[in-house]
């Protein structure tokens with residue numbers, strides 16, 4: 001099954017800055033994603049994106065929401081339409097005249113799957129958070145205290161253990177952090193500090 005998008009341009013330049021409201025995005029998420037685990041993953045990635053835009057990029061609230069929205073909807077079609085993953089949510093958001101930068105971030109969150117290279121910092125952070133967030137959440141579930149007291153070295157140990165969260169690609173994590181110009185440690189620390197706050 002190929003998920004290649006076979007294009008590199010998404011949405012229209014004239015729609016730059018266009019977003020939907022948070023309520024509308026959550027409505028779409030709830031309608032499309034029936035699986036609680038996947039919904040939580042998207043809320044987690046959304047919160048990481050918003051927090052990073054705020055704390056590290058010092059972006060204003062409107063731009064923070066653009067980052068958050070990309071996180072919130074990046075896997076929206078994975079649950080019910082895995083064979084149309086990425087393509088379906090992008091065409092839905094194109095119909096709603098959404099900001100092309102948000103569409104590009106969604107389209108490039110897995111370059112080896114969709115064939116679209118991350119370009120902006122928003123693209124790169126979505127790619128970096130996606131896999132690492134999942135691995136760290138899986139780690140929290142096997143710890144008696146969840147996220148409480150979680151340390152970088154524990155996460156690094158799990159990262160080295162190929163059988164742990166085996167579906168999480170270590171190569172993609174490495175590649176994503178390199179592209180973002182960040183150390184894996186920095187991204188892990190950020191996730192540990194923020195992810196526990198997210199609940200379904």
Ligand SMILES: [Fe+2]
Pocket residue numbers: 041045074075130
């Ligand atoms: Fe994801």
